[in-house]
Amino acid sequence: xxxxxxxxxxxxxxxxxxxxxxxxxxxxxxxxxxxxxxxxxxxxxxxxxxxxxxxxxxxxxxxxxxxxxxxxxxxxx
Amino acid sequence: xxxxxxxxxxxxxxxxxxxxxxxxxxxxxxxxxxxxxxxxxxxxxxxxxxxxxxxxxxxxxxxxxxxxxxxxxxxxxxxxxxxxxxxxxxxxxxxxxxxxxxxxxxxxxxxxxxxxxxxxxxxxxxxxxxxxxxxxxxxxxxxxxxxxxxxxxxxxxxxxxxxxxxxxxxxxxxxxxxxxxxxxxxxxxxxxxxxxxxxxxxxxxxxxxxxxxxxxxxxxxxxxxxxxxxxxxxxxxxxxxxxxxxxxxxxxxxxxxxxxxxxxxxxxxxxxxxxxxxxxxxxxxxxxxxxxxxxxxxxxxxxxxxxxxxxxxxxxxxxxxxxxxxxxxxxxxxxxxxxxxxxxxxxxxxxxxxxxxxxxxxxxxxxxx
Numbered sequence: 535x536x537x538x539x540x541x542x543x544x545x546x547x548x549x550x551x552x553x554x555x556x557x558x559x560x561x562x563x564x565x566x567x568x569x570x571x572x573x574x575x576x577x578x579x580x581x582x583x584x585x586x587x588x589x590x591x592x593x594x595x596x597x598x599x600x601x602x603x604x605x606x607x608x609x610x611x
Numbered sequence: 612x613x614x615x616x617x618x619x620x621x622x623x624x625x626x627x628x629x630x631x632x633x634x635x636x637x638x639x640x641x642x643x644x645x646x647x648x649x650x651x652x653x654x655x656x657x658x659x660x661x662x663x664x665x666x667x668x669x670x671x672x673x674x675x676x677x678x679x680x681x682x683x684x685x686x687x688x689x690x691x692x693x694x695x696x697x698x699x700x701x702x703x704x705x706x707x708x709x710x711x712x713x714x715x716x717x718x719x720x721x722x723x724x725x726x727x728x729x730x731x732x733x734x735x736x737x738x739x740x741x742x743x744x745x746x747x748x749x750x751x752x753x754x755x756x757x758x759x760x761x762x763x764x765x766x767x768x769x770x771x772x773x774x775x776x777x778x779x780x781x782x783x784x785x786x787x788x789x790x791x792x793x794x795x796x797x798x799x800x801x802x803x804x805x806x807x808x809x810x811x812x813x814x815x816x817x818x819x820x821x822x823x824x825x826x827x828x829x830x831x832x833x834x835x836x837x838x839x840x841x842x843x844x845x846x847x848x849x850x851x852x853x854x855x856x857x858x859x860x861x862x863x864x865x866x867x868x869x870x871x872x873x874x875x876x877x878x879x880x881x882x883x884x885x886x887x888x889x890x891x892x893x894x895x896x897x898x899x900x901x902x903x904x905x906x907x908x909x910x911x912x913x914x915x916x917x918x919x920x921x922x923x924x925x926x927x928x929x930x931x932x933x934x935x936x937x938x939x940x941x942x943x944x945x946x947x948x949x950x951x952x953x954x955x956x957x958x959x960x961x962x963x964x965x966x967x968x969x970x971x972x973x974x975x976x977x978x979x980x
Binding site: 551 | 613616620683684686694703710912915972974
């Protein structure tokens with residue numbers, strides 16, 4: 535699985551517990567209320583554990599985390 | 612630093628359980644003393660002994676819990692604001708409130724149904740009041756409080772934090788200080804009508820009494836780079852002040868108790884607020900300091916809202932069961948407290964894990980947030 539697919543799988547199964555299986559990588563997770571502050575912190579921890587990437591605090595912003603695609607694009611930089 | 616927020620949230624969740632466990636500890640020590648000693652309750656003979664100071668130390672240690680929750684929530688508001696927008700969008704705030712309200716209403720209703728089964732029912736008006744003011748259980752005031760902060764975020768906190776964050780911190784700090792000082796005359800047994808009125812008008816569920824903690828979180832979220840630099844510069848000062856204010860707060864409360872000559876309901880004092888602030892700042896400042904069982908604490912942090920809502924009835928029913936079934940335990944805080952704390956954290960965690968592995972996991976959000 536590529537990074538985007540892994541992140542999408544994590545969001546669907548771990549954060550959303552399978553209640554929004556039809557979401558796509560482009561969906562606005564924050565705007566739609568699908569994830570909250572703790573969800574963001576979980577994603578930051580997951581990225582560290584799974585990809586061994588430490589997201590700098592300054593980069594934990596809405597624009598980088600509002601969708602799986604945005605996050606994946608940010609990590610690709 | 613951001614990864615420390617989850618740990619802080621976990622410690623705060625444990626702290627909330629410890630706080631209410633110590634509350635039941637005092638009940639056992641003073642009001643249920645007749646269940647394990649040949650005395651008439653309430654009996655305050657144990658005040659000042661080792662068990663009493665053990666409870667007081669635990670209670671003092673975790674004073675940072677609610678300020679920490681508010682700080683983390685404020686930080687989220689900053690995160691949820693787009694860079695090119697002047698404030699956080701209402702629908703983001705609305706979603707967050709919806710996620711808080713549904714589990715809160717469900718657990719409040721469960722608690723009230725439990726009370727009704729014991730012959731203590733409420734009318735429809737009382738039910739609404741209970742929900743509005745967070746009265747179903749002692750810690751539930753926090754939910755209406757947090758909702759007020761979220762509602763104020765788009766119109767107050769975010770614009771003010773973006774425009775003049777120093778002024779925001781100054782004004783919210785003064786408001787919180789004013790509310791706190793207004794509670795002192797009552798603690799000191801003085802009759803000052805204005806202070807009494809302010810005290811009555813600012814119950815725990817009303818935002819002015821804790822406004823600074825949420826504002827601090829919002830500002831820290833927007834000013835993350837200078838905030839980190841500031842923390843790093845003064846981290847040893849914050850640590851020293853945390854230790855100092857911890858001991859001073861204990862001495863301060865004991866002096867108030869002695870002055871009053873009677874039992875005072877635990878109330879947050881000025882030194883408690885200083886201790887809370889210094890603890891949060893010191894904890895965030897020492898970013899690389901290891902926390903024992905960090906993975907487990909993180910896990911508790913993730914489940915903090917569920918623990919917050921469920922631990923109160925767990926502690927109440929468990930305490931009452933011990934009162935009837937094994938009252939001898941009430942006389943040994945060294946046994947009683949671990950039972951309450953482990954159950955207060957463990958039972959909600961077990962319920963959440965079971966639901967997460969069940970076919971009903973899609974509905975998890977509605978029950979535990």
